[in-house]
Amino acid sequence: MIATEAPPTTTMTHAGSVATRMAVVADEVAGPAAADVDARGRFPTETVEALRAEGLLAALVPTASGGGGATLAEVSEGLVALGKRCASSAMVVAMHHIQVACLVRHGSSPLLRDYLRELSEHQYLLASATTEVGTGGDVRSSICALDVADGRFRVEKQAPVISYADDADAVLVTARRTADSPESDQVIVLCRPPGLELEQVGEWNALGFRGTCSTGFVLRATGDADAVLSEPYSDISTRTMLPVAHLLWSSVWLGIATDAVELARRFVQAEARRKPGTMPAASVRLAQTAVVHQQFVDMVHSSLARFAEADADSDRLSSIGFGVGMNALKVSASTLVVDIVRECMLICGLASYRLDSPFSLGRHLRDGMGAALMVNNDRIMANNAQMLLVHRGE
Amino acid sequence: MTVDETIRQVLVEHGRLAVPVESLADDTDLFGAGMTSHASVNVMLALEDAFDLEFPEKMLKKSTFESIGAIRSAVTEMTDG
Ligand SMILES: Cc1cc2nc3c(=O)[nH]c(=O)nc-3n(C[C@H](O)[C@H](O)[C@H](O)COP(=O)(O)OP(=O)(O)OC[C@H]3O[C@@H](n4cnc5c(N)ncnc54)[C@H](O)[C@@H]3O)c2cc1C
Numbered sequence: 001m002i003a004t005e006a007p008p009t010t011t012m013t014h015a016g017s018v019a020t021r022m023a024v025v026a027d028e029v030a031g032p033a034a035a036d037v038d039a040r041g042r043f044p045t046e047t048v049e050a051l052r053a054e055g056l057l058a059a060l061v062p063t064a065s066g067g068g069g070a071t072l073a074e075v076s077e078g079l080v081a082l083g084k085r086c087a088s089s090a091m092v093v094a095m096h097h098i099q100v101a102c103l104v105r106h107g108s109s110p111l112l113r114d115y116l117r118e119l120s121e122h123q124y125l126l127a128s129a130t131t132e133v134g135t136g137g138d139v140r141s142s143i144c145a146l147d148v149a150d151g152r153f154r155v156e157k158q159a160p161v162i163s164y165a166d167d168a169d170a171v172l173v174t175a176r177r178t179a180d181s182p183e184s185d186q187v188i189v190l191c192r193p194p195g196l197e198l199e200q201v202g203e204w205n206a207l208g209f210r211g212t213c214s215t216g217f218v219l220r221a222t223g224d225a226d227a228v229l230s231e232p233y234s235d236i237s238t239r240t241m242l243p244v245a246h247l248l249w250s251s252v253w254l255g256i257a258t259d260a261v262e263l264a265r266r267f268v269q270a271e272a273r274r275k276p277g278t279m280p281a282a283s284v285r286l287a288q289t290a291v292v293h294q295q296f297v298d299m300v301h302s303s304l305a306r307f308a309e310a311d312a313d314s315d316r317l318s319s320i321g322f323g324v325g326m327n328a329l330k331v332s333a334s335t336l337v338v339d340i341v342r343e344c345m346l347i348c349g350l351a352s353y354r355l356d357s358p359f360s361l362g363r364h365l366r367d368g369m370g371a372a373l374m375v376n377n378d379r380i381m382a383n384n385a386q387m388l389l390v391h392r393g394e
Numbered sequence: 395m396t397v398d399e400t401i402r403q404v405l406v407e408h409g410r411l412a413v414p415v416e417s418l419a420d421d422t423d424l425f426g427a428g429m430t431s432h433a434s435v436n437v438m439l440a441l442e443d444a445f446d447l448e449f450p451e452k453m454l455k456k457s458t459f460e461s462i463g464a465i466r467s468a469v470t471e472m473t474d475g
Contacts, residue, residue, distance in 0.1 A: 184430055234431075320454060390435055392451040 018059045018070040022078025022093075025050045031085035037211035038363055041204060043167045044089040044211045047082075048125060051093065058120035060100045065113070066120030072101070072244065073304045076251040080300075083255015084262075087367040088211025090255055092164055094248040095212075099126035099172045101244045102188065102229070106236045111226035115190065119169075127168035129219055133158035137376050140237065141183035145176035146228065153189060154222045163214040165198050173219060174233055186233035191221035208366035239317045243307050243326045250300050250333035253371050257340040260364045261293045264344040267351065267359055282347040289343040296336045303329045320391045327380045334371030341365050400444050401465050408436040420463040425456070434459050441465065447472050 016024075030047040037044045051057055059075055061067020075097055082090035103116055103126075118124070130139040144157040155175050165171060170192035177187050201216040229236060264286055271280035306325060310316040341364045345352045351359035395403065405415045405424070412428030429437070437459060442448055449458070449468065458468050 182428065182430075318455075319451070386432065386435060390438060390449075390454060392448075392454070 018056060018068055018074045019077035019081070021054050022051070022056060022059075022075075023081035025054065025056070026078075026081040026085040026089075030082055030089040034086035034089070034363070037086060037088050041206075041210035041213065043164055043213050044086060044092060045167070047086065047089040048092065048167070052123040052125075055120075055123065057096065057123040057125060058100070060097055061104060061116055061120050065104075065116045067116070072247060072307065073301075076247060076300065076304055079248055079251040080255040080258060083252040084259040085255075086211070087252060087256050087363070088209050090252040091209050091212050091249075094252050095128060095163055096126050096168075098241060098245045098248055099128050102172065102236055102240050103190070105240045106229050106231050107190075108230060109226040111224055112190065112229070115227075122169070124169035125164070125167065127162055127165050127171045129157055129159040129162045129165075129171050129173045129217075131159065131161050132174075133160050133216075135183075137379050139174065139375070140186070140234065142174055142176045142186050143183070145179045145181065146187065146189065147179065148225050148228075151225050152222060153225050153228055155189065155191070155220070157219045159219050160201075160216045161214045162198075162217050162219070163212040165215065165217055165219075166200075166213070169193075171196065171198075171219065171221075173221065177232075184234070188229045188233045188236060189221075189223075190227040190229075191219070191223060192227075195223040196221045206370070208363070208368070208370045235318070238323065239314075242323070243310075243317075246326050246330040246333075247300070247303055247307060249371070249374070250303070250329055253333050253337040253368065254296055254300050256364050256368050257293060257296055257337045260341045260344040260361055261289060263352070263359050263361065264289065264347040267348045282349075285343060285347050289340060289347065292336065292343070293340055296333065296340065299329065299332060299336075320387050321393070324384050324387050324391060327384050330375070331372075331377050331380055334377060337368040337371050338365070341368050397445075397466055397469060398462065401441070401462055401469070404437055404440045404444055405462070408440045409433055418462060420466075421461050423460055424462075425460060429459075431456075441469065445469055445473060 025047060029050040030044060033044060033046050036042070055068060058067035059070040060072070063069035079090050079094050082093060100119070103112060107113065107116065131137065132143055134143045135141050144155055147154040155173060157173055157175065162171060170190055172188055173191050174186050174188050176183065177185050197220040199218040201218060204210070204213050204215045206214070268280045268283050268286045303326070306322070310322050316322055341361055345361050345365070348359045348361065351357045352361040354360055355362050402415050405411065409415065409424065409429050410433040411424065418427065438449060447469070449472070453468055457464060459465060
């Protein structure tokens with residue numbers, strides 16, 4: 001559903017690793033468009049088109065299904081690079097890969113297997129509708145329900161937020177399994193045109209992540225019942241959607257923080273060049289901020305390793321300790337991004353406060369503030385508090 | 395109280411089931427009877443208090459608490475062991 005304009009040209013020719021190629025798109029396409037995407041709150045079409053032209057939207061699909069066969073760590077590295085240049089673009093791409101990971105790991109029906117091949121061939125972009133009017137951020141319960149009859153499903157969902165729905169090729173939607181199921185008995189279903197109808201409700205005029213175009217919709221969909229993932233959503237969420245979302249979101253936020261630290265470093269270095277021999281006033285604060293930034297980098301890397309290890313042992317992936325750890329990652333990363341940007345503002349001073357300076361950190365701060373709210377940290381802490389009541393330690 | 399009576403008493407107080415506890419058979423699926431995962435945590439905590447035991451990590455899974463029979467097996471395994 002992307003507008004048919006000539007794909008933006010990059011210096012790439014499908015060579016290099018997934019992370020390197022994502023970094024080239026970040027530098028050559030996403031970066032130059034970032035200010036306009038933010039100012040107009042528009043979808044970063046050129047970035048998604050460039051990734052599509054490079055086959056990078058299927059990076060996580062196994063090569064046997066026509067995809068890039070990349071690891072989560074490679075995509076994470078690419079998202080850090082994108083997050084440095086345009087956090088809205090990076091968040092769109094992260095959300096897409098989270099949905100792809102759910103399909104790759106849990107879409108076992110022949111219909112869903114075929115869909116992955118089609119996704120790789122046409123480089124489809126996937127969106128997600130988990131949040132619902134009435135349940136808010138409590139994505140583990142649904143009000144809407146599937147109506148399945150004669151091998152077809154039908155669903156209608158009041159979705160307060162579906163990022164970039166108008167530019168996506170399909171939406172993964174959570175709903176109760178049947179009209180008689182309790183709120184917690186959810187499934188997830190792939191909804192796509194022509195069986196997908198989106199009626200827009202309201203506008204997305206937000207402080208940050210403006211290019212994600214996270215508008216509300218009434219979603220109505222119908223399709224083959226085999227488009228319903230057979231495993232319960234509770235298992236898909238525990239084993240894939242939650243850990244992968246927290247890993248990839250954290251990668252985007254790390255990108256924002258990394259760019260802020262790079263600007264702060266350049267600011268201090270420029271001061272040092274002006275007066276060689278005297279330590280710039282902000283140099284110690286920069287050193288302190290670099291310590292915190294390294295904690296952030298190492299936390300994302302160790303969390304990727306923790307997921308890869310747990311993935312090899314199915315009991316670990318659904319253990320309380322692993323769940324608590326992946327929630328801790330989200331809370332830490334979303335807090336650190338704002339802490340680091342704020343420190344960098346103290347380092348760069350007014351130059352970072354101005355909107356027209358090369359050291360401006362306004363967008364970093366506005367985007368970073370969304371991190372704690374996209375699934376509210378207090379809600380995540382309440383979940384961890386409950387899990388810790390019965391946790392036995394590692 | 396017998397072990398079964400204690401388990402049923404805990405379910406009355408903490409299971410938040412959609413049906414009366416007396417109507418449950420030994421193998422009725424408690425989650426199917428409306429016990430949420432939140433309620434199952436409270437059931438577990440109350441069982442630990444009632445039987446003065448601590449379920450080990452390997453027992454902290456849905457299947458341990460899915461029926462009165464399953465709970466009894468877990469409790470007797472721990473009190474006999
Ligand atoms: C940039 C962006 C993009 C997004 N894209 C999508 C998308 O594509 N698809 C999608 O489905 N969703 C999306 N979301 C929504 C997101 O996943 C969350 O569901 C949403 O941000 C939660 O919104 P909320 O604050 O209204 O709800 P809640 O989380 O319900 O928070 C509401 C209030 O409840 C309070 N609260 C805290 N803890 C608890 C608790 N334990 N129980 C009850 N209330 C509590 C909070 O303090 C808050 O004030 C997006 C959000 C953002 C910011």
